[in-house]
Amino acid sequence: VGGSALWCMRMLQLLERLPADQCPQFLHKIIDGICGRTQPRFQDYGSVWNLTEWLEVLEESASLFKTMVGQNVSEEEVFKQLDELNMSHQQAIMKCLKGRKEEIRQALVEKSSAMSSAHLQDFDWQLKLALSSDKISMLQMPLVNLDLDVRENDKIKPVSIEMNKEELQNLINSLESANKVVLQLK
Numbered sequence: 738v739g740g741s742a743l744w745c746m747r748m749l750q751l752l753e754r755l756p757a758d759q760c761p762q763f764l765h766k767i768i769d770g771i772c773g774r775t776q777p778r779f780q781d782y783g784s785v786w787n788l789t790e791w792l793e794v795l796e797e798s799a800s801l802f803k804t805m806v807g808q809n810v811s812e813e814e815v816f817k818q819l820d821e822l823n824m825s826h827q828q829a830i831m832k833c834l835k836g837r838k839e840e841i842r843q844a845l846v847e848k849s850s851a852m853s854s855a856h857l858q859d860f861d862w863q864l865k866l867a868l869s870s871d872k873i874s875m876l877q878m879p880l881v882n883l884d885l886d887v888r889e890n891d892k893i894k895p896v897s898i899e900m901n902k903e904e905l906q907n908l909i910n911s912l913e914s915a916n917k918v919v920l921q922l923k
Contacts, residue, residue, distance in 0.1 A: 754785050862883050880901055
């Protein structure tokens, strides 16, 4: 996990301004925001950060939890990433993460599945061999016809795709990559 890019030093320094006894409550509110509930309000923390800093802490803190859960980062790796943060703040982050990891994971899964209301209902495929074309007399190129029935808002929309071997391989690679992401979120 590429440390400095994910959890910027500045965010950790800003988070340390928050008194340690207020940190757990703030972090739970961040997680509430990830889960679609009320996130922390600037008016409650305006004495700790200015508006620019507030927006940065809010965004980076949420990103921290999403990344740790979405990439299933080990506890050891989390502590490495938070090394610059004082121990009480590190422990607050870990306690919130451990206690609400499943809730965060579920919110991430719901958010990713809500990107589209379309679902694959059924599919059919055919393998064809194109023997010639109007330009080439001896072609002998395999083609796959993929017919998809996509359900969206209780209506089925047929989608037909014709692919050559290279295009089919690209589709398979894309679907395998998507499957890996889905498996990481489970």
